[in-house]
Amino acid sequence: MQVLHILLLVFIISCAVSVSLTKNLLTALVIFMGQSLAMSVIWILLESPDLAITEAAVGAGITSLLLFVTLKKIHAIDIQKGTDKTTNNVQEGVTRHGKDQE
Secondary structure, eight states, rough: OOOHHHHHHHHHHHHHHHHOSSOHHHHHHHHHHHHHHHHHHOOOOOOHHHHHIIIIIIIIIIIIHHHHHHHHHTTSSSSSEEEHHHHHHEEEEEEHHHHHOO
């Protein structure tokens, strides 16, 4: 059991680092969902099912859904075509913002 705790903690830490280092918003969102699900498993192992359900519902469920909808609304992803434009849109937005301030 102790080994599983350590593996999950290492997974959560690696997810946190990779979310902050990735340039693709959709990839960061999927990693965030995985981190939240791993955290809910940790809550189950710590015999706290109420927190596990809350973490799974809010962290992996509602928050991820809201972030997906936000990416769709700002046209960062195109679900119908199956394309991911997050990196280009973020770079274009930063470039446009920099030009506006000049």
